[in-house]
Amino acid sequence: MPGSGAGDEERMARAALTRVIEPGDEHGGRWLRELGAGELMARLTSPEHREPALTGASARRLAGYRIRATGVEPDRDLAAVAAVGGRFVCPGDREWPTQLDDLGDARPIGLWVRGRSDLRKWALRSVAVVGARACTPYGAHMAACLGAGLAERGWVVVSGAAFGIDGSAHRGALAAGGATVAVLACGVDVVYPRGHAELIGRIAEQGLVIGELAPGDHPTPSRFILRNRVIAALTRGTVVVEAEYRSGSLATARSAQKLGRFTMGVPGPATSGLSAGVHALLRGEGVLVTDAAEVAELVGDIGDLAPDRRGPVLPRDLLDPLSARVLEALPARGAVAGAQVARGAGTTADEALGRLYELHSLGFVERHGDSWQLTQSAIRGSNARRGGT
Template identity: 75%
Template sequence: MARAALTRVLEPGDERAGGWLRRTGPVELMRRITAEDGSAERLPGMTAARLGGYRLRAAAAEPGRDLAEAAAVGGRFVCPGDREWPSQLDDLGDARPVGLWVRGRPDLRLWSLRSVAVVGARACTPYGAHMAATLGSGLAERGWVVVSGAAFGVDGAAHRGALAAGGATTAVLACGVDVSYPRGHTELLGRLAQQGLIVAELPPSSHPTRSRFILRNRVIAALTRGTVVVEAEYRSGSLVTARQAQRLGRFAMGVPGPATSGLSAGVHELLRGEGVLVTDADEVVELVGDIGDLPPVRRGPVLPRDHLDAVGARVLDALPYHGVAHPRDLARTAGTSADETLGRLYELHSLGFVEREGDGWQLTPPSARDDDARRGGT
């Protein structure tokens, strides 16, 4: 109850208050804030102005009501030490959340053990939306939970991609779990509450502010094994998330875009540093997954002539593009004997590369080679 009350008294990410909470515990800290015995003034860094602000908020805190409002929308409050608490959040130290308001049926700790953040620009391009949705669906199909912030643009596309694949996705909000923000994502948030999880540090009915969005990003970074940035300008909250992930020892990844796009400039700056370039879900899983989670081998198309040995390839290269050549002339150009050249010409003929014309040889016309390839001859 004390921690639930403190989520209404303290701002997210308040490290000074986090230090007090670590030293005194939630019940004693709440007692000191509300008591008139002078004990609050003895907290390191506490000032009269700061204490006055805390007391105004504490006077309005009704944790029982907040818990009831959360329960009314299918929510609950999770504290450090609870079975459902994701212990990786402890890496934030004194900036660790006081507690988390959670909406949705799945277990937050279990879902967070195998999760990846996909974040990026709100005003993304169609390319950015496509890449975010593709990553979201690809990660979900591979059994990973997609975590994002439910904002317009990349966040929404990542959530929708995971949902479309029938996978798991978590939204970390900068407001209460019962607040639909942005309003345009009311339907999406409803689906997330039914099929996934909605998480917030702030109590029910709380509304977002600019600073709360930035502070929310540290939770996304700490909750997941890595953060993928899809489109971000130089000044972007998504880059804050990625750099926070790096400080916490997580992977920071970026999806490249056009060099001329300002929306990819921040991603490219990240990739010039410690960020890792990724282009699909397989490459993301290779980084954040377990040993053996390797992407498929990437290679270009295999052409019929790739199967020729070195001598056969030289004989084929010796043939002119137009006209007929004698085996002796081809042997001189290819650097082989006349007999070996003739033998290779017959091999090339059986594979459909060349044709005999009297005593000479010529390349098979391209249309004939294409027909043969379609029939499976080469």
Template identity: 85%
Template sequence: MRRCVPGLAELGWVVVSGAAFGVDGAAHRGALSAGGATMAVLACGVDVAYPRGHAELIGRVAEQGLVIGELPPADHPTRSRFILRNRVIAALTRGTVVVEAEYRSGSLVTARSAQRLGRFTMGVPGPATSGLSAGVHELLRGEGVLVTDAAEVAELVGEIGDLAPARRGPVLPRDLLDAASARVLDALPCHGSVSGRDIARTAGTSADEALGRLYELHSLGFVERAGEGWQLTPRPTRMGGPRRGGP
């Protein structure tokens, strides 16, 4: 939520939520902090600040965005009106993102309304053992789409071509090796040493080529001599002990 909402606001999307405590409030604050627009849909009259603890937040939303409600001024919220409010949130948006939801959460009501309207439903997963994430995981087992940041949300609800960037982990030193050197390195076992001839056979190259690559890998710290053979250079573990394998 901390990354997703500000990112959507910076992309020009209006963040719509219900001004409630928890995720709703975090969504509005995230949009406001990024200088974006946000809309609060209330389960009461627009002149009634509910919950009262969010009176200041609702005021900021009114200044920087929009506060709306179906009910006449001075009407107060009831349990059934929150359910009705959620269907309005679903209708106003291109997609609904569920961040935290128990099995009987109002967020799931919003998601089901969005699905009936043919809108996108998305979920941000949480710990598998958390009851607060049980509803999100149930949504993802059905028609919901897993998202982790603003770019992935925009890819679904945006225009054609609004693609999220490709995801990949950090670049490791071995990722910078050329294909031939990488094959030779992969030919070494995780434990123990092996002869240059066996390495060449496993890597599918000549003995001379393999030997040249091994000396190159040695200079880079990936491998070391072990008698008549070669082995991977031990690396320290997090606890300080040796571990087999190149950088």
């Protein structure tokens, strides 16, 4: 069992409730907060006339809860997760990530966890990388680079184990020998998608596989959307790599924004529909990032800075200011007298002459009689500095 926190009765009742209350159900979350897990299960499994009514839900919806509560076997579910090397983590346990409490009544009842590592400690320094399932090669490359780069910097990469961006982010982290967490929309003993059986197995072995659904439960479209709130709440920030306007990845980003987490996006081609949702995010509160260093700078601690970005250092960039002015005073074509160079540089003829000889020794200029002109290499360097051809 996980460390001290929830008692056996509380744990058993919460495990049972994961089969009764759907993820993100705020009606159930309010009852759970007001009554406690044991009392809520008692009311759902007792004849209606013997217990005080549960308020806030229609009679039809309440009947659905009662039908689900009939015949649940939490001890069997706990044994099933233990059989795959897992456990059930509850609020109050040492391993419970308290940032999930920010979800209020929509927080998970508990989390089913596979893997040997401590979820709470891993979540303290984690970043979500999410995006399109049908991604482009560019998107897959960027997600893998982000996963590897973040892992190399000691960050835990969190995603949803789906095809496309999710899988690429997980693989990037694993390839770098780093830590990664897969948040599933089904039971942690269920392989979904089937094509990621090997990947999910590797994550369970080297990282963590977590979910709100009891062992054996299957995914549904609504469960995928609701799963995204857990990814957003668990991490310090969410990076979106390729997403259309209507995308579950954007739902993760919106959840992150509501929770006050960092929201980031990797830009793509302006003509790509797969990047349209990311670009809309970046026009709002999202922050543009292009690599792991920029992500770490945003979500990390003071001093966790990305390197300065600049073009290549050209030889003329190393000149002192006066020598640079003298060099700029020379025309791109043809030779001019030293006195003309001095006027253009705003200095004396003697000072200009001294700098011209220095520039000659460095290969920037050449002398023709009493005149000076740029070398061909200096002309090419000048074009490169100005962005010319």
